[in-house]
Amino acid sequence: MNLIKITLITVAALSAVGCANITVPAPQPTMANVNAAKQLTESVKLGSFKLAAGLSAGTDQSISVRGSNTLNAPSGQSFSTYLRDVLATELRSANKLDDASTISITGELTKSELDAGMSVGTGTVGARFVVTRTDGVCLDKELTATAQWESSFMAAVAVPAAFNRYTALYPELAGKLLKDADFQQRCKTKQ
């Protein structure tokens, strides 16, 4: 199945039932993030990723635009664990993921917003990352990735664009952590 077919299916779904309901695709490594991860002095491991307190549970399962057009977290997972998968994909591709590492990253999804306006679309994904070493917390920081793009009055155009842009915020957020100077400097055990 290819790109156009996906679009056609989406359009057909929109025509048939008036809404699209799709699942976020599997993470793919990005060259910029892998290059950033390669600069880490040592490997890290990933701990639990969950939804921040105070947010509704539904925030972690799906996000909707233009009515019932919904982007779902992967089956059996959540957007917070999707963020973990994205980070794991980048680290693994850089050979910097090691379950035996003494440096551990945990995360909380703090923001998940998407708007497919008639002319402008906006999206935000935020997370609080806590990084620990054997001697305690070396980083506790909230990072945010935002995007703004040209939207359309046509739902069949605006909805896929919004879903694509929202999905792209996850590797962008992972990249913000990997490139964070505080993370790189404070969270290493070797000099």
Added chain:
Amino acid sequence: MIRSNHRPLHLAALSVLAVASTMLTGCASFYVDNGLRAADTAQVTKPAAPKPVQLFFGFQTKGGANALATQQLKGQVTELVKQSGLFSEVKETAGPDTGTLQLTINNVALSDDAISKGVMTGLTLGLAGSTVGDGYVCDLQYKQSDSSPKIEAKANHAIYTSIGASSGPEAAATKMASIDEAVTTMVRQAVKTLLVKLSNNPQFQSAP
């Protein structure tokens, strides 16, 4: 609604029109621009001692990452790189003596501005009546190692959709049997063009 030629339109909108047209008239024809047709018979120049490479592929829509399309097309792109023979191995992870190859295909609108600047190929021919088009700006970046100079190559491609009973852009493009064939042909010709350009680069051939 049928759009006239030379109007900015991206793939999703094009597909909407195609579907709408198909529903109304039962026909939409797909064409791939002839500009990169030579890639199908071109030969890469294989290096004497191919090296392993870590491949990154990304499909973009108007410059924004399109994860769904990336996922769907990555297999075909990976196979094309493997089949080229330019590398001893195509890897998922970094490693010593492993280069990096990034391939990007960006789906852009075929605007009047882009055409006037000669950015795209063959687009001033054949677009008439109810024919619409999508452009694909394709980029390659290769580094033998983190400290090596970057080698870059570029190519532009296009897919046209002719809606209804009007004639298509036969003068500038080749008719495809389906949209599946149009997309796989576009990807194949674009990636092969980039790989041939890479193989002809003296820096690539002279890499230690």
